[in-house]
Amino acid sequence: YANTTYYFSVAGINNNGVATDYLARATSTLANMPVSDGFTEVYKSSVQFNWSAPDNPDGTLYRVYVSTAQDPFNA
Secondary structure (H helix, E strand, O other): OOOOEEEEEEOOEOOOOOEOOOEEEEEEOOOOOOEEEEEEOOOOOOOEEEEEOOOOOOOOOOOOOOOOOOOOOOO
């Protein structure tokens, strides 16, 4: 499932049934990406960006970056 944390524990067991300590780990899946409906109402100093939230669990957060650079993550 999207945006879900899974927890794992594993231990080794020898032929006599003696187990090692458990190793515990967690990993999370990514949230589903929003779907862009495009830009509307583009003006000189403002723009309206429309998007639809995908099927993610309640409480999922979204982050929007705005920049005048063509590639804002490498500007």
